[in-house]
Amino acid sequence: MRRRSSLPVTFLVPTLAILLVLSMVPTLYAIVIALQNRELSSSDYSWVWLSNFIDLFLDRRFLNAVWVSVKWEIVTVVATMVVAIGLGVLMFEVASPRLRNIYCLLFIIPVLLPRVSAAFVWKFAYHPLYGIATYPYRLITGGLIFDPLSKPSTALFAVASVDVWQWGLFFAVIVLKLLETLPPQPIEAARLDHAKRWQIHAYVTLPMLKAPLISLMFVKMIESLRSFDLIYVMTRGGPGVATETLDMYAFSQGFIESGKVSYASAMAVLMMIATVITFTMLWKRVQA
Amino acid sequence: MRPHRTRLGLIIGKTILAFAGFMAVFPLAWTALNSLKNNVDIITRVPRLVFSPTFDNIRYIIGRDSVMTGLYNSVIACCCAVLIGVVLGLPAAYTVARYPNRFAGDIQFFVLSLRFLPPVAVAIPLMVIWLQIGLYDTLPALIVTYSLLTISVIMWLAIPAFQAVPKEIEEAAFVDGYGAYSVFWRIALPVAARSLIGAVAFSFVLVWNEFLIALMLSSSNAKTLPIVASELSQQGMNVPWGILNASVVLLSLPPLLFLGVLSGFLNSVFRQKKT
Numbered sequence: 001m002r003r004r005s006s007l008p009v010t011f012l013v014p015t016l017a018i019l020l021v022l023s024m025v026p027t028l029y030a031i032v033i034a035l036q037n038r039e040l041s042s043s044d045y046s047w048v049w050l051s052n053f054i055d056l057f058l059d060r061r062f063l064n065a066v067w068v069s070v071k072w073e074i075v076t077v078v079a080t081m082v083v084a085i086g087l088g089v090l091m092f093e094v095a096s097p098r099l100r101n102i103y104c105l106l107f108i109i110p111v112l113l114p115r116v117s118a119a120f121v122w123k124f125a126y127h128p129l130y131g132i133a134t135y136p137y138r139l140i141t142g143g144l145i146f147d148p149l150s151k152p153s154t155a156l157f158a159v160a161s162v163d164v165w166q167w168g169l170f171f172a173v174i175v176l177k178l179l180e181t182l183p184p185q186p187i188e189a190a191r192l193d194h195a196k197r198w199q200i201h202a203y204v205t206l207p208m209l210k211a212p213l214i215s216l217m218f219v220k221m222i223e224s225l226r227s228f229d230l231i232y233v234m235t236r237g238g239p240g241v242a243t244e245t246l247d248m249y250a251f252s253q254g255f256i257e258s259g260k261v262s263y264a265s266a267m268a269v270l271m272m273i274a275t276v277i278t279f280t281m282l283w284k285r286v287q288a
Numbered sequence: 289m290r291p292h293r294t295r296l297g298l299i300i301g302k303t304i305l306a307f308a309g310f311m312a313v314f315p316l317a318w319t320a321l322n323s324l325k326n327n328v329d330i331i332t333r334v335p336r337l338v339f340s341p342t343f344d345n346i347r348y349i350i351g352r353d354s355v356m357t358g359l360y361n362s363v364i365a366c367c368c369a370v371l372i373g374v375v376l377g378l379p380a381a382y383t384v385a386r387y388p389n390r391f392a393g394d395i396q397f398f399v400l401s402l403r404f405l406p407p408v409a410v411a412i413p414l415m416v417i418w419l420q421i422g423l424y425d426t427l428p429a430l431i432v433t434y435s436l437l438t439i440s441v442i443m444w445l446a447i448p449a450f451q452a453v454p455k456e457i458e459e460a461a462f463v464d465g466y467g468a469y470s471v472f473w474r475i476a477l478p479v480a481a482r483s484l485i486g487a488v489a490f491s492f493v494l495v496w497n498e499f500l501i502a503l504m505l506s507s508s509n510a511k512t513l514p515i516v517a518s519e520l521s522q523q524g525m526n527v528p529w530g531i532l533n534a535s536v537v538l539l540s541l542p543p544l545l546f547l548g549v550l551s552g553f554l555n556s557v558f559r560q561k562k563t
Contacts, residue, residue, distance in 0.1 A: 005468035008387045011379035015439065016395065018376060022436040023402055029413035038416070087308055094301040103305065106312045108551055112543040113316065114497035116514040117536045121315045124322075124529065130331050132318055138333065169312050177558040197297075222403055229499035233518050247408045247500070254412060255504070261412060268409035279404045283397065 027272070034266040040259030052266035062267065064241050065249040069227075071156060072245055076163045076224045081217055083168030088175025089201050104173045111170035115226075119233035122162045123149065149235055152242040159227075159234050159243055167223065171216060178209050214286055221282075225275060246271050316540065323534035330529045345534040355535065358516035361427060365502075365512060366495045368431045373438025373491055378484065380439075381446035382472055386458070396447065402440040410436075411504040418505060425507045433501055438491045445487035448557075449480045486553020489546040496543055513539050 034052055038045040056062045087107075091100055110118065125133035128147035137146045148158040182205055190200045206213070228247045231237060237244035237252065244252075246267060254264030321337075322330050323346065329339040349355050384392050414433055418424040453476055461471045477484070502512045517535045 007468040007472070008383045008389070011472075012383040012395075015376040015380035015443070019399070019402070019436065019439055022432070023405065023410075025417070026410045026413040027405070029417060030409050033413055033416060087305070090301050090305050094298055095305060099305075103309055104554075105547065105551055106309045108547060108554075109316065109544065110312055112493055112547060112550070113540050114499070114514050114543065116497075116499055116518050117540045120517070120532065120536050121319045124533075125315055125318070129333065130335075130529075132315070132335050135335055143333070165311070165315075169308065172308075173554065174558075177554065181558060197294075225404075225406060226500075228407065229514075232499070232503075247406060250408045250412075251500075251504075261416065264408070265412045268406060268412055271406045272409040275404050275406060276401065280401070283400070 030265050030269055030272070033262050034269045036262050038262045038265075040255070040261055045262070048262075052263050053270070055263070056266055056270065061241060061244070061249065065244050065246045068156065068241070068243060069245045072160065072227055073221065073224050075157065075160045076167070076227075077217060077220050079160065079164045080168045080171060080220050081213075083164055084171030084175050084216070085206070085213075087169070087172035088179060089205075091172065091176045092179045093197060100176065104176065107169040107173050110166045113166070115166075115229035116233055118162055118166055119230045122158075122165070123234045126158055150239050152239050155235055155239060155242045159230055162230055162234070163224070163227065167220060171220070174216060175209075175213075178212050179205060182208055211286075218279075218282060218286055222279065319533050320537050323530060323537050325530055325533075327528060327530055330533075342530075345528075345530040348531055349534045349538060354511075354516050355513070355538070358511050358513040359538070361430075361506075361510055362496060362513040365427055365430045365434060365510075366492055368427075369434035369438045369495050370488060370492050372431070372435040373442040374488055376435075377439045377442035378446055378477075379472070381443045382450045382476055384443070385447050385450035386476070396444075399440045399443050402436065403444075407500045411501045414501075415504050424505065425510050427510050430502065430505055430510055430512070433505060434495045434498065437495055437498070441491045441494060442487055445490060446480075446484055449483035449487060450476055452483065453479045483553060483556055486549060486556070489549045489553070493543045493546055493550070 035047060035049050036045045037048045037052070091103055095103060113121075122133070125131045126148050128134055128145045128150075134146050134148070138144065148154045186204050186208070187200055190204050195203070225247075227245050228251065231243050231245060231248050232251070235243045237248045241249075250264040250267040250271075253267070254261050318335075324341040324343070325336075325339050326342050326344070329336050384395055410433070414429075415424065418426075418429045423429040457479065458471050458475055461475050466474065497514065498512075499514045499518070502510075502515055503518075506512070506515065517539045520532050520535050
């Protein structure tokens with residue numbers, strides 16, 4: 001009965017066609033632009049083929065941006081997973097069902113906020129003179145000034161903390177829900193064997209959740225690529241180039257500093273190739 | 289000795305949790321409080337909890353043209369993009385879930401892989417394209433671009449929602465003489481509605497919060513609320529902090545309206561997994 005209907009064609013083909021057009025046109029056009037020397041200020045251009053890419057590899061600021069992006073990716077993914085698993089297990093162990101519901105609701109709030117809002121809330125909280133987050137430091141040291149966003153050594157971590165604030169708390173809720181889906185028997189058995197609470201989680205429950213936890217990490221890796229809004233509002237890539245990730249550098253090359261659209265596009269193409277290859281490989285492995 | 293230690297552990301654990309819960313809401317609550325303060329009460333070395341509240345900041349924000357235009361643009365762009373996502377995404381998701389074919393896995397991967405694309409890589413070429421067509425800095429350009437986001441996210445979340453509908457109900461409807469389309473309309477959609485509303489709400493929050501694409505595709509007319517808010521915050525250090533805080537509160541309210549829907553959606557996703 002299902003087979004003979006026209007439904008699959010009318011429901012699926014238009015949508016897929018539109019998705020294909022909407023995604024392939026910009027993607028292919030990005031490659032075309034990257035092979036030319038377009039600038040925002042003028043309308044004429046010529047083909048320069050690979051010279052943008054060669055310039056990129058000689059550009060020390062680009063190499064710095066690659067390094068900052070890698071650091072950002074590692075710091076945010078690891079910290080998010082640690083916070084999520086830690087708080088998720090804690091909720092599972094010490095909170096009553098009613099408290100769990102309340103915490104779940106509270107922990108979802110930060111991730112719902114627009115990144116611009118979250119960035120601004122924390123930018124002001126980190127303000128060296130009037131910020132609420134730096135207030136304890138001023139109180140203890142008797143008025144010394146600590147400005148986490150303008151020190152090269154702390155800026156990246158200060159911005160990353162906002163990302164972890166949003167995603168770590170949210171993922172804690174998911175870790176709790178995952179723990180709640182586990183059958184109680186293995187936990188009981190471990191308890192009868194006098195295993196300590198942390199041992200039960202380290203050796204029984206978390207290994208049972210290995211597959212969903214890896215998927216969760218995968219989602220966070222993808223979301224961590226979208227760091228632009230946080231960094232744009234909080235530091236604009238500064239101080240110096242300490243928090244300049246690839247998308248921030250591409251944006252400032254293309255739009256703020258020089259309007260070199262082609263150069264920026266070459267960077268975007270490299271990012272695209274790197275992420276598509278990495279995530280396709282990871283995805284196939286997660287599915288296998 | 290042992291029970292004593294576990295009780296201590298319990299207290300420590302509860303304290304950490306309570307602190308985390310406090311951290312989750314306090315920064316936002318503080319911002320909301322600051323939006324009711326005069327500048328003198330904000331710029332203090334010691335944070336001030338007691339102050340005489342003022343509504344000037346909120347009044348200023350609501351009275352400002354740029355903010356209202358941003359709000360209007362955001363609402364129109366998000367609602368249109370979500371509507372397109374629903375109209376195109378839900379039927380496609382239903383087909384992938386219910387009409388098995390060789391490409392189902394590939395389609396799902398394709399839809400997910402759209403999420404891998406770095407936003408800059410989409411925004412730069414689209415900016416050039418919209419400039420050439422003459423649609424740069426208009427709402428239609430923004431809506432079309434956002435549709436890519438909403439269609440793919442709604443599809444991605446709706447496929448499992450449709451799969452969770454018991455097959456027997458649909459089979460029974462076929463036996464009763466319903467056609468394929470009316471099974472979708474009358475059976476699958478209503479039964480899966482709760483999860484689908486969650487998926488749609490999620491896609492709304494995603495485009496409402498979107499920043500980079502909106503920043504690159506607008507220069508004056510089509511600016512969305514996040515862009516307007518970020519411009520307010522770039523005005524150096526002598527900014528009227530109260531006004532800034534008020535604009536952040538305005539920007540954050542719509543996604544928070546969906547808090548209940550989305551946490552219910554999360555619960556239903558994991559209840560399905562259990563069974």
